[in-house]
Amino acid sequence: MSTAVAQHIDEIKTTPWSGGRSPFDVEYGKIMMWFFLLSDAFTFSSLLISYGAIRFSAPAWPAPSLVFQSFPGLIEHGAPLIFVGLMTFILIMSSVTMVLAVEAGHRNAKKEVAWWMVGTIIGGLMFLGCQAAEWTHLHSEGFWWGHIPTAETLKEFFRPEMHTPLSQQQMSSQQFANLFFTITGFHGFHVFTGVIINIIITVGVLIGTFEKRGSYLMVEKVGLYWHFVDLVWVFVFTFFYLV
Amino acid sequence: MSSETTNVHVDAEHGEHQSMTKGRIWKVFAILLAITCVEFFIALVIAPHYPGAQWINPIYIVLTLFKAFYIVGYFMHLKFEKIGLALSIIVPILFIIGLILVLTNESHYWIGLRLH
Numbered sequence: 001m002s003t004a005v006a007q008h009i010d011e012i013k014t015t016p017w018s019g020g021r022s023p024f025d026v027e028y029g030k031i032m033m034w035f036f037l038l039s040d041a042f043t044f045s046s047l048l049i050s051y052g053a054i055r056f057s058a059p060a061w062p063a064p065s066l067v068f069q070s071f072p073g074l075i076e077h078g079a080p081l082i083f084v085g086l087m088t089f090i091l092i093m094s095s096v097t098m099v100l101a102v103e104a105g106h107r108n109a110k111k112e113v114a115w116w117m118v119g120t121i122i123g124g125l126m127f128l129g130c131q132a133a134e135w136t137h138l139h140s141e142g143f144w145w146g147h148i149p150t151a152e153t154l155k156e157f158f159r160p161e162m163h164t165p166l167s168q169q170q171m172s173s174q175q176f177a178n179l180f181f182t183i184t185g186f187h188g189f190h191v192f193t194g195v196i197i198n199i200i201i202t203v204g205v206l207i208g209t210f211e212k213r214g215s216y217l218m219v220e221k222v223g224l225y226w227h228f229v230d231l232v233w234v235f236v237f238t239f240f241y242l243v
Numbered sequence: 244m245s246s247e248t249t250n251v252h253v254d255a256e257h258g259e260h261q262s263m264t265k266g267r268i269w270k271v272f273a274i275l276l277a278i279t280c281v282e283f284f285i286a287l288v289i290a291p292h293y294p295g296a297q298w299i300n301p302i303y304i305v306l307t308l309f310k311a312f313y314i315v316g317y318f319m320h321l322k323f324e325k326i327g328l329a330l331s332i333i334v335p336i337l338f339i340i341g342l343i344l345v346l347t348n349e350s351h352y353w354i355g356l357r358l359h
Contacts, residue, residue: 016327024328034332045339053346057353065286081286088279096272099318103263159294220320227318231311238307242286243300 033221037228040190044232047186048239051179058172060164062157064241067176072133084241087130088233091191094123095230102223105216110205113216117202120226124195131188135181143177180240187236190229197222263317271317278310 016023024031055061065080072083101116142149149157151166154173158164201222210216282303290299316322321329 016325024325024331026324026328031328034328038332038335041336042339045342049339049342049346052343053350053353055350056347057350057357059354059357065291081283085279085283089276092272092275092279095314095318096268099263099268100265103265103268106262161294224319227314230318231314234307234310234314238282238303242282242303 027217030217030221030224033224037224040228044183044186044235047183048235051183051239054175054179058168058175060158060162060168061172062169062176063159064243066157066159067138068134068241070137072137081241083130083134084237087127087134088237090123090127090130091230091233094120094127095227097123098223098226102216102220105210105219108211108216110208110211113210113219114202114205117198117205117219121195121198121202124191124198124226128188128191128195131184131191135184138177138180143173143180145178145181146174148173148177183236184240187229187232190232194222194226194229197225262323263320267317271313274313275310278306282306 016025026034068084069078069080070076070083071079075082097116097119101113101120104112104116138144142153148154148170151170154166154169157173158169201218204210204218205216210218285299285302290296293299321332
């Protein structure tokens with residue numbers, strides 16, 4: 001009787017939650033990065049959902065294909081979505097170089113990690129440059145926080161067959177301007193901080209911090225942040241430029 | 244005891260095996276690029292023929308969610324993490340659907356107030 005009980009107690013459970021091991025099998029900093037990104041996802045969701053609510057409660061809205069039809073510095077009119085297409089391509093491309101850096105980190109290939117990180121930083125800077133050009137263009141047309149173009153310019157951003165009255169055009173353009181600069185600005189700020197963090201980590205790679213540590217886990221963590229920035233852009237792109 | 248350590252060892256090897264290879268990275272890139280190209284094709288070629296069409300936006304949203312799946316699943320590696328970690332990230336995200344439903348409903352009410 002007593003031996004049977006003892007045997008029962010001695011039986012060792014090996015399921016993930018039985019203790020003695022990390023159930024998620026993830027390092028502390030990485031899981032905290034995930035939870036930070038989760039909270040950031042909520043922030044961006046509330047911004048985008050309030051944008052959606054305001055936009056769908058407006059009787060008229062500036063047409064994206066009419067507002068975004070210039071390629072700053074090259075084409076003034078008639079190139080809808082081409083410039084933002086380039087921006088999207090740059091950001092997806094920089095996401096690929098980042099995941100290649102992570103892959104090189106798994107092989108402890110210091111030089112390769114450094115090169116792919118530099119590629120990611122260049123991609124991020126190019127994206128920021130494009131966004132600056134886009135903002136400058138919209139600003140030159142008269143859009144800014146609290147500012148909209150003159151009635152004459154405003155007409156061009158609404159489909160003529162809709163016959164939207166001027167007061168309605170002015171109201172929804174003002175909402176569009178505020179939401180556009182706030183949301184792309186908040187995203188651009190994330191890209192900016194991402195570039196800064198990437199630079200710090202690249203310096204760490206070059207001076208051999210992670211080589212000494214024996215793992216390039218830090219590259220993975222900033223990689224998560226960078227992919228998240230790309231992920232948010234996918235949604236911003238859809239809801240501001242396509243819908 | 245020995246069986247337990249081998250178990251852990253096999254587990255670790257399994258996780259390593261599931262990692263992203265260069266070939267797979269470029270494959271996911273090709274998928275993301277292809278989806279984006281489809282979105283542009285719809286926006287530039289198909290949509291102008293159907294001004295004011297309501298059925299185009301859901302297509303954009305479905306394509307966007309596909310892109311989000313590939314970025315989070317493969318680039319952010321969530322598909323290869325432990326199921327507990329994946330659930331602790333994905334389940335809270337589902338609460339956002341609640342906010343979308345509430346504010347969509349609310350915006351219909353607002354437009355009613357504005358028009359009548």
